[in-house]
Amino acid sequence: MNIVVLISGDGSNLQAIIDAVEDNTIPATITRVISNKASAFGLERAQRHHIPTTVLQKKHFANREKYDEALLACLKETQADLIVLAGFMHILSATCVQHFTGKIINIHPALLPKFRGLHTHQRALDAQENTHGSTVHLVTAELDAGQIIAQAAFPITDKDTADTLERKVKHIEHQLYPKVIALFATEQLHFDGRSLVYNHSPLPMQGLQWAFT
Ligand code: GRF
Numbered sequence: 001m002n003i004v005v006l007i008s009g010d011g012s013n014l015q016a017i018i019d020a021v022e023d024n025t026i027p028a029t030i031t032r033v034i035s036n037k038a039s040a041f042g043l044e045r046a047q048r049h050h051i052p053t054t055v056l057q058k059k060h061f062a063n064r065e066k067y068d069e070a071l072l073a074c075l076k077e078t079q080a081d082l083i084v085l086a087g088f089m090h091i092l093s094a095t096c097v098q099h100f101t102g103k104i105i106n107i108h109p110a111l112l113p114k115f116r117g118l119h120t121h122q123r124a125l126d127a128q129e130n131t132h133g134s135t136v137h138l139v140t141a142e143l144d145a146g147q148i149i150a151q152a153a154f155p156i157t158d159k160d161t162a163d164t165l166e167r168k169v170k171h172i173e174h175q176l177y178p179k180v181i182a183l184f185a186t187e188q189l190h191f192d193g194r195s196l197v198y199n200h201s202p203l204p205m206q207g208l209q210w211a212f213t
Pocket of ligand 1 (some may be wrong): 007170
């Protein structure tokens, strides 16, 4: 399986995926890492592991349409089986999502369908939630609204702040995302053209619910 990872920042999820590929937990190859930020630390992580990188910055294109065209062309060229968004801060065009239907996944730092969009940790605190966590979902044209593949939750304590929640979420994401990608790579999970199939049965609507320590 040919995986392409899209990032914008630190790339700690990218690192977890690289590590899982290297120890063969994910039987796949990361053929390219694409960033929309030249300064993304994740690019260095990729280079350290000899993974080819591409930087595509919006400022180098006349407008959003041109940028989206270039990104789509770049993704087509990779012939990716699975496109993994790992902190990629750009909403993919509808054309792009359509072209790769069922092949793009994202990790979102909240228990979807709660808290789509940004500032999820503070919003979970403000809403006095008892639990928080992370969700891996299929990417569709609507932001953070595609089918839920898997979630991992943990309790929120009185002492939690947005910072501690971010740390806790990342800690579980580093286990959650590689585990989902491994399911795709081992064909236990696949998109049948309409929806996701998990071990020959339709994936439950609420996704797979996992617990990590
Ligand atoms: C993660 O928390 C992910 O859920 C969100 O962006 C963050 C990326 O972090 N989409 P990193 O760059 O992988 O460290």
